[in-house]
Amino acid sequence: MNWGVWGAKMTTLQMAQTIEASLEAGVYAFDHADIYGGYTTEQDFGDGFAATGIAREEVLFVSKCGICYPSQNATHSVKHYDYSAEYIEKALETSLRKLQTEYIDVFLLHRPSPLLDPRIAVPVLEKLREQGKIKEWGVSNFTPSQLALMETEGTPQWNQIECSLTHTAPMLDGTLDFHQTRNIGTMAWSPLGRFFKEPGAVRDRLEPTIHRMLDKYACTVECLLLAWLFRHPAAIIPVVGTTRVDRIQAMAKAHKIELETEDWFALTEASWGYKVP
Secondary structure (H helix, E strand, O other), X not given: OOOOOOOOOOOHHHHHHHHHHHHHOOOOEEEOOOOHHHHOHHHHHHHHHHHHOOOHHHOEEEEEEOEEOXXXXXXXXXXEEOOOHHHHHHHHHHHHHHHOOOOEEEEEEOOOOOOOOHHHHHHHXXXXXXXXXXXXXXXXXXXXXXXXXXXXXXXXXXXXXXOEOOEOHHHHOOHHHHHHHHOOEEEEEOOOOOOOOOOOHHHHHHHHHHHHHHHXXXXXXXXXXXXXHHOOOOOXXXXXXXXXXXXXXXXXXXXXOOOOHHHHHHHHHHHHOOOOO
């Protein structure tokens, strides 16, 4: 989302160089949505990836559909959601064309809609999977009850949610429990949370706890925040939004950190501002 016109405004060459640097660091999955950049970023990325010459099989493409976003590249008069069979198929075909690929590895429904009917959405997703146009399908930002609704027709293989040290709700509201009991994979967007974005009481509490651990684990703040996520048994995969190669290289090492249990709870306590019950 941040690589295109909504963020760094990377050129084709910059896209290609960042993709190459990501693979060199061991990062090979790239998260998209049709609306990013006002429906432009998938095409920009597709051009950049084509310029690398990297084999398609070496990477994973994730994309999402369903949000109809008013922009100069769309005729929508109001932001809304569309999960009709026709829209899902058309959105996928458009993403395939822009990303210049024959398949999407993981295709997600971007946001839950009050009008989402799993009797319509799930069969078309399964059809696309059977056709080889997507390898797996899932959802994004769905609650346990919304996941249960989808399960009346088929179990999503993924749910991409907001989860971080400063947004721990999914660990407490049953979301991650549901994922684990149903074998639904977890991706976490904004995995660094608000730590770098918002000054205030939460960051003030976290800073001393984090900084006393940096020498112990010989890592950066970003790595420690990701290591906190990795410690959870739901096997959370962070979706990192950085555009900087040096941060990609640094954060790619986070999975090697084995955060001790007491340190995990010390960070959690600092985030919450009180001891666990």
